[in-house]
Amino acid sequence: MLAIVGGRIIDGTGREPIEDGVVLVEGGRIKAVGRRGEVEIPEDAEVIDASGKTVLPGLIDAHCHFLMMGLGLLRYIDLSEAKSLKEALELVRKRVEETPKGQWVLGRGWDESHWPERRYITKEDLDPIAPDNPVMLVRICGHLISVNSKALEIAGITRDTPNPPGGLIDKGPDGEPTGILRDARELIERVIPPPTEEEALEGLKRACDLALRLGCTSIQDAGLNPFALRVYQRAWEEGVLKVRAYLMLAEEAAEAAEKLGIKTGFGDEMLRIGSVKLLADGSMGARTAALFEPYADDPSTRGILTLEPEELRRLIREAHSRGFQVAVHAIGDRGIEEVINAIEEALRENPRRDHRHRIEHCEVLTPNQIERIRELNLIASMQPNFVGNWSGPGGMYEARLGPERLRRNNPYRVLLDEGVHVAFGSDSMPFHPLYGIWSAVNHPIRENRISVVEAVRCYTWESAYSSFEEHLKGSLEPGKLADITIVDGDMIREPDRIKDMEVYMTIVGGRILYRRG
Numbered sequence: 087m088l089a090i091v092g093g094r095i096i097d098g099t100g101r102e103p104i105e106d107g108v109v110l111v112e113g114g115r116i117k118a119v120g121r122r123g124e125v126e127i128p129e130d131a132e133v134i135d136a137s138g139k140t141v142l143p144g145l146i147d148a149h150c151h152f153l154m155m156g157l158g159l160l161r162y163i164d165l166s167e168a169k170s171l172k173e174a175l176e177l178v179r180k181r182v183e184e185t186p187k188g189q190w191v192l193g194r195g196w197d198e199s200h201w202p203e204r205r206y207i208t209k210e211d212l213d214p215i216a217p218d219n220p221v222m223l224v225r226i227c228g229h230l231i232s233v234n235s236k237a238l239e240i241a242g243i244t245r246d247t248p249n250p251p252g253g254l255i256d257k258g259p260d261g262e263p264t265g266i267l268r269d270a271r272e273l274i275e276r277v278i279p280p281p282t283e284e285e286a287l288e289g290l291k292r293a294c295d296l297a298l299r300l301g302c303t304s305i306q307d308a309g310l311n312p313f314a315l316r317v318y319q320r321a322w323e324e325g326v327l328k329v330r331a332y333l334m335l336a337e338e339a340a341e342a343a344e345k346l347g348i349k350t351g352f353g354d355e356m357l358r359i360g361s362v363k364l365l366a367d368g369s370m371g372a373r374t375a376a377l378f379e380p381y382a383d384d385p386s387t388r389g390i391l392t393l394e395p396e397e398l399r400r401l402i403r404e405a406h407s408r409g410f411q412v413a414v415h416a417i418g419d420r421g422i423e424e425v426i427n428a429i430e431e432a433l434r435e436n437p438r439r440d441h442r443h444r445i446e447h448c449e450v451l452t453p454n455q456i457e458r459i460r461e462l463n464l465i466a467s468m469q470p471n472f473v474g475n476w477s478g479p480g481g482m483y484e485a486r487l488g489p490e491r492l493r494r495n496n497p498y499r500v501l502l503d504e505g506v507h508v509a510f511g512s513d514s515m516p517f518h519p520l521y522g523i524w525s526a527v528n529h530p531i532r533e534n535r536i537s538v539v540e541a542v543r544c545y546t547w548e549s550a551y552s553s554f555e556e557h558l559k560g561s562l563e564p565g566k567l568a569d570i571t572i573v574d575g576d577m578i579r580e581p582d583r584i585k586d587m588e589v590y591m592t593i594v595g596g597r598i599l600y601r602r603g
């Protein structure tokens with residue numbers, strides 16, 4: 087028996103916090119929650135002193151790329167901290183020096199919107215520092231990559247290569263590829279040797295360690311292929327999987343699962359088959375999110391729909407009719423409109439009450455779309471860290487969207503007031519739930535801010551709801567799984583410090599899996 091005593095409890099339901107609270111845990115489940123004095127603490131209980139701390143349900147990231155993130159920790163140079171293009175290139179140069187000729191050098195997480203140079207990396211930047219190694223550097227959004235001439239050569243990309251469906255190979259005034267590819271990563275990735283299962287397991291292990299250190303006890307991994315499913319299953323069998331995982335399948339894996347009669351919900355409390363993940367548009371950073379009106383900083387484009395509307399409707403209709411939850415990536419208002427239309431049509435043809443279909447990211451919304459999302463009872467699966475990263479004055483969203491649409495980006499306050507289900511995740515940009523909560527509470531656009539209690543609910547109960555598991559987890563209530571995060575600090579009193587607060591302890595199923603220090 088565990089007794090967490092003395093902290094301020096935010097229980098995930100949206101109710102007011104409990105001061106000087108007690109949480110009792112027995113046999114992997116929560117036994118009691120209440121104020122000190124109301125809950126009797128058994129003598130043989132192991133007491134955890136939580137005074138001055140905040141006790142939360144284990145945080146649930148509703149949309150990340152967990153396995154990929156783990157592999158990234160293993161294989162990629164982290165460029166997210168580079169303060170300039172120059173600094174990023176220096177990190178690449180160092181790695182090239184350590185890498186045998188001919189082997190790939192991979193990097194990710196770069197974000198030119200924070201750099202003084204304010205431009206993408208091109209092959210001209212990379213060729214002098216990496217003449218003999220192919221290089222691929224993935225932008226923070228994942229939709230845009232920069233490669234060098236060696237990589238273009240191995241991938242067979244020349245001035246004559248046509249754009250792939252839904253993607254763009256940037257070409258300069260001379261007609262030659264610049265080394266920048268938008269929504270066309272697969273042209274390069276298909277020539278990079280894939281990771282082995284052992285590598286992937288090691289990656290998953292690192293991802294689990296990171297999650298526990300950041301207070302995250304469940305994750306929803308988006309867009310998985312059969313390889314990833316095998317890795318997750320092995321991780322579960324071999325005791326590597328330490329956090330609960332809800333697997334959002336890429337189309338090919340979903341089709342295979344459907345053939346076996348497997349649908350959303352198959353699995354257990356640690357590992358479960360989730361939704362079919364589809365993609366309707368691109369990203370804001372790469373100017374490929376589909377907007378109704380042109381980009382403010384590039385009037386020549388309104389972004390792209392990555393699927394023909396007819397094809398999107400067919401895929402949604404099929405996944406829906408086979409009992410799957412669908413989770414569709416849509417960022418711009420034009421992309422979101424297509425998704426709402428398609429889900430509405432699927433539901434009209436084949437009504438299902440508790441479908442919990444989701445729009446992933448769901449960032450630039452019109453008032454009419456918010457109303458339709460509520461009426462159809464769709465889940466808005468959103469990433470508050472994006473506003474922390476990019477919604478501030480002079481930030482990337484302002485540049486891309488202009489002042490009017492900027493106010494309509496990530497409107498948490500309006501969505502919650504309208505009664506829309508909003509689940510929070512990180513998209514692994516960065517994977518950091520407390521930073522996400524801080525971002526929602528301190529939204530740079532004041533009228534879109536929500537309270538700490540609301541933000542915690544979106545990162546716990548609502549995320550559990552988005553995987554049909556709110557009866558199991560997502561709140562601190564008797565009978566639920568004992569997934570608990572203790573944050574070192576008072577999140578209610580010091581909301582502007584939340585992003586800097588450290589996790590003191592992370593408990594999964596009643597077992598302490600992380601303790602600071």
Ligand SMILES: [Zn+2]
Pocket residue numbers: 149150151308513
């Ligand atoms: Zn994603």
